[in-house]
Amino acid sequence: MVRELVLVGIGAGDPDWVTVEAARAIEELDVLFVVIKERGLDELVEARRVVVDRYRSRPLRTVELHDPPRPWRSTADYDAAVTWWRAQRLQQWSEAIAGALAEGRTGGFLVWGDPSLNEIAADARMPLRVRVVPGVSSVHALTARHRIPVNRQGRGVRIVPARLLASRSLADGLPDDVDDVVVMLDAKQTFATIDPSGIDIYWGAYLGTPDELLVSGPLAEVREEILRVRAEAVARKGWVFDTYLLRRT
Numbered sequence: 001m002v003r004e005l006v007l008v009g010i011g012a013g014d015p016d017w018v019t020v021e022a023a024r025a026i027e028e029l030d031v032l033f034v035v036i037k038e039r040g041l042d043e044l045v046e047a048r049r050v051v052v053d054r055y056r057s058r059p060l061r062t063v064e065l066h067d068p069p070r071p072w073r074s075t076a077d078y079d080a081a082v083t084w085w086r087a088q089r090l091q092q093w094s095e096a097i098a099g100a101l102a103e104g105r106t107g108g109f110l111v112w113g114d115p116s117l118n119e120i121a122a123d124a125r126m127p128l129r130v131r132v133v134p135g136v137s138s139v140h141a142l143t144a145r146h147r148i149p150v151n152r153q154g155r156g157v158r159i160v161p162a163r164l165l166a167s168r169s170l171a172d173g174l175p176d177d178v179d180d181v182v183v184m185l186d187a188k189q190t191f192a193t194i195d196p197s198g199i200d201i202y203w204g205a206y207l208g209t210p211d212e213l214l215v216s217g218p219l220a221e222v223r224e225e226i227l228r229v230r231a232e233a234v235a236r237k238g239w240v241f242d243t244y245l246l247r248r249t
């Protein structure tokens with residue numbers, strides 16, 4: 001009998017963003033796998049607990065998976081180091097999952113936002129059937145809060161980690177062939193380093209939570225405000241999750 005692993009997208013903040021399919025999947029799980037990060041964002045672990053409490057009517061067996069230490073960003077070949085880190089993590093988790101999940105049983109991960117965006121990949125070598133339950137991503141939470149479409153009619157949009165944006169020398173602004181860029185994982189406020197002319201920004205932090213912050217406007221006019229609001233939030237809470245859309249006007 002095949003084991004099943006479900007990647008359940010739980011939305012990027014508000015427990016109301018858990019879909020009916022996700023709620024049903026949580027109710028039907030035999031084992032929940034919880035990833036404990038190296039520098040744990042306790043509030044995110046807590047957010048997942050709130051979701052389980054709300055959508056699970058009976059006790060749920062939980063197995064913790066620990067993240068191996070991440071390579072330093074300053075590592076000479078960072079991409080190779082991350083590839084090795086991912087392989088090591090996959091190996092450890094595969095063994096833990098195989099050990100904890102009996103045949104015919106269903107295990108699951110609660111994945112922040114939507115599982116397809118910068119999240120977990122299943123190991124094809126495992127004798128597992130994998131199911132993915134889509135969720136409300138931070139991209140869509142951002143555009144909903146700002147009441148804007150993610151792309152404009154007939155145009156494309158690019159979603160990038162900030163590292164890529166920074167490495168492409170955006171000092172001159174957006175690449176010629178792109179009008180809309182969604183930026184995630186920006187620890188260095190890359191938006192403040194680019195030529196702001198002709199660019200609007202739609203910025204959001206802690207979307208879908210009581211701490212939610214939103215700022216939008218011409219990049220040249222609001223970038224200082226975003227830097228200030230963001231720095232105050234980090235000082236207050238110790239961490240921040242923020243995402244933004246850069247839009248050529």
Ligand SMILES: C[S@@+](CC[C@H](N)C(=O)[O-])C[C@H]1O[C@@H](n2cnc3c(N)ncnc32)[C@H](O)[C@@H]1O
Nearest residue numbers: 013113114117137138184185206207241242243
């Ligand atoms: C590892 S990615 C995971 C994305 C997630 N799978 C999703 O669908 O949104 C983490 C990044 O998502 C963005 N993010 C996730 N949740 C967010 C939230 N509630 N508010 C703002 N940004 C968020 C941030 O850019 C953060 O650095």
